[in-house]
């Protein structure tokens with residue numbers, strides 16, 4: 001090999017080494033940048049879609065009162081539920097009027113008046129009816145609307161287990177037509 005050829009070969013080798021160093025640097029920098037960008041962006045995407053991925057706790061029942069305390073006379077019981085609405089979590093207090101019917105079945109009515117949403121009470125006028133003080137709507141013990149309100153009171157889903165009454169979601173009244 002002539003001296004000229006040797007110089008040429010050496011030059012080519014050096015040239016190839018410089019190219020691969022440049023490539024190595026650009027791959028390394030590119031990789032590091034992509035890694036850092038991914039680390040910053042992925043949590044944001046996760047945060048944005050989290051409420052969509054989270055299962056809603058719909059349909060869960062809450063322990064409200066001992067079964068032995070329920071009589072044929074409606075009584076008001078208060079209880080707390082845990083609500084998750086997107087990113088907002090809350091523990092509102094609800095109430096229900098719970099009683100037994102003639103066959104001993106336990107049922108629970110929502111206290112929300114079906115006229116304009118005021119709160120009803122049992123027997124405030126000594127007539128064995130639910131009464132709403134806002135516009136004087138009246139309902140039977142089963143929640144049937146007698147005056148002013150256009151619909152019967154809503155019911156809670158009820159489950160009786162191990163001596164306790166559990167209440168679930170509110171549903172339309174199934175006791176009256």
Ligand code: FES
Pocket residue numbers: 113114115116117118132133134135136137148149
């Ligand atoms: S809101 Fe109950 S009667 Fe009007």
